[in-house]
Amino acid sequence: HSAIAAAAGFRPELLLIDVMMPDMDGPTTLAALRDLPGLTDTPAIFITAKVQPDEIAQLQNHGAVDIITKPFDPMTLSDQIRRIWDKLP
Template structure:
């Protein structure tokens, strides 16, 4: 089996400051190709054209929250198998278990450390593609 490399990340986050920090962390530190979306709807509009290897998805967003966005993404033919990681401040064990039941491969706690975010993402990726 050929292990797919992680290069393209779709990051969905409604907070502009967090988006800016994450872009810097993932592009400058991690060397990833990143597509930023400010809402679930924007992610649905962008995801097929961008064709990400991984989707980082904020849980708490106005309009479509992370779980609703994930459900909608799973309806799209090219995105059904794309791994999703939720990013949230809500990381109690029962909450993390619920996110996994909803289809997330992992959860990254917010606030995240911009200097280690890329390494965390790579670790998650290698656990699921190693």
């Protein structure tokens, strides 16, 4: 909930959202962020341990431009995000 409140005054160029969070899951968080002015079209990347094709497709249907699967290497995470960013229109 605090990220949604903070995003109201901040215009991120990219959203990086964990699917599994304690109070609100990633798709619900993204839906709430999409309701804020200026965030309707902000690209979003989900981070998840769910790797089945139907689960990935479902996350993409929620509006993710890409998915980063767990576990991920924190040393290469920025490179993964950069590759995704570079593919965006």
